[in-house]
Amino acid sequence: MSSPAPAAAPAAAPAAAPDQQQPAFRGVFGFIGGAVAKAVSTTFIVLVVAAFVAQHVLDAKKTIIDAKTHSPEIVQARMLARFEAGSVIPPFEKYHVNRPEAVAMLQGVLRPALLKDYTVVIGEVGCGKTTAVLDAIRANSTGIVYHIVGAELPVDVPKRLAGSLAFAFNRFTFTAGYFKDRSVEMEQVTSAEEPFKSWAILELGLRDVAAQFKAKHGHVATLVIDAVDEIAQQGPALLHVIQDFAKAAADKQLLNVVLVTSDGSTLPELKESSAMTRARVVEVGDLTDQQAVTYLVRRDIHEDLAKRAVAEIAGGRLILLNNLADDLLFKTVEQIFLEFHIGTRGALRRLFGDLAQISPPVSSTFCRLCRGAQHVDDVEEALGLDLTKKLLATNTNILAYHPDETYTLHSRHVQRSVAALLNCTRP
Structure with missing residues (x-):
């Protein structure tokens, strides 16, 4: 009897259609995508927090650095260093005129053996006054800060002067304790109008630094403010405040203040201040006729022509001589x-x-x-x-x-x- 035929193998299940396969893939990729998104989100949050913390730390460090950099002590240390180094004076000009008498007189003004008063240096416009002052400083500028007033508004004068003194106006100066230590009410200063507010703060710093300089070096420092007539032309109030400071500094033998004015017409304004009673007035005059002739000859003007020009036009007025050196070439x-x-x-x-x-x-x-x-x-x-x-x-x-x-x-x-x-x- 024959064996029964083996049963046929069950037919394979038909392959799933593509749309039936997608849910499985979607599940896998959805899981992966969610994990990645979660990781990215977590990383982003961590980075944001880290950036915030880092910025906070930097801000804190900057605040500490600013506090140290702009504290009154550091500001005053910079000003003291400026006085100790002295102002940088430019080299001689090409046609420089030696004026030994004027320079010697001014050197005595800049470095007085005994400080009894402040000094007002006058001279007509173009007489060579500023050049003579710079010559007197150039030999040894240690302990001398030179500042020349420009055509700025009075409100800017203290700030420009502060720049020459390496003095920085900042919020750390405006503290009640700072003013109280100097017997000044903070309200007196902060309520003042400009430029008097800025000047009051600068003056306090100057007093401190002048005292430090004198204690360290055994003699006073010198502050030269040139062209104060520029201040007077726009109103004498600030000029009188500066004079009051100069007088007080001389009274206390604290700082030698030298004010330079470009012509005698400013003297009436200066004399309106009671501080003028402690001022010594000195003059830088014109060149001698011989010096004037020598100057023109050095500028390639024939000697006979130079003598006529000096006798009939310029005298020893340096600004006129400068102009003549050019004009005489064609007139x-x-x-x-x-x-x-x-x-x-x-x-x-x-x-x-x-x-x-x-x-x-x-x-x-x-x-x-x-x-x-x-x-x-x-x-x-x-x-x-x-x-x-x-x-x-x-x-x-x-x-x-x-x-x-x-x-x-x-x-x-x-x-x-x-x-x-x-x-x-x-x-």
Whole structure:
């Protein structure tokens, strides 16, 4: 009997259709994607937190560094270092004129053996006053800070001066304790208007540093502020505050303050301050005629022509000599003088009108000035104080004031012009 045939193998299950396979793949990839997303999210959060913490740490460090960098002690240390190093003075100019007498006088002003008062240095515009001051500092600038006022507004003057002193205005200075330690109420300073607020803070720093310098070196430091007439022209209030500080510093033998003004017309403003009672006024005058001729010869002007130009136009006024060195290359002495003469005549006509109608007392005063210096009382009595001030103004340049209480005519060409216009003759 034959064996039964083996049973047929069950048929394989049909392959799943593609749309039946996707749920499985989706499940796998969904799981992986979720894990990755979770990991990325966690990493992002960690990075954000780390960045926040890092920034917080940096901010904290910056605050500490700022506090150390801008603390009053550090600010004052920088200012002390500036005084100890002294201001950097530029080298001599190409056509430099040696003025040993003026430089020696100014060196005595800059380094007084005994500080009794502050100093006001005056000199007509263009006389070489600033150059002489820089020459006096250049030999040894240690302990001397030099600052020249520009054409800035008064509100900016203390801040520009602070820059020359390496003094930084900052929030750490404005603390009640800082002011209290110096017997000053914080409200007095913080409520003040500018520029007086900035000046008050700078002044406190200056006092501290001046005391430190004197204790360390055994002598006072010197602060030179040049062109203070720029401050006076926009209102004398700040100038008077600076004068008060200069006087107080001299009274306490704390700091030698030297104020330089570009012409004598600023002196009336300076004298309005009671602090002027402790000021010593010194003058940087013009070059001698021989120095002036030597200067022009060095500028390639023939000696005979240089002598005429000095005698008839410039005298020893350095700014005029500078201009002459160029003008004489293409103009004659007569042509140059005529230009100045027209300017002087115009200035006098603006003040007096018809020059033929000038009163005899005024005319005779001008003629005496043509011959030399006259005492201030005689000139002011004859001309009147208001007219005298107008003649001193830099936009007129007819009169010049001198510390020995005299007036002269402003320059050599003004003397010649006035003598010709008013028919002055020598006695």
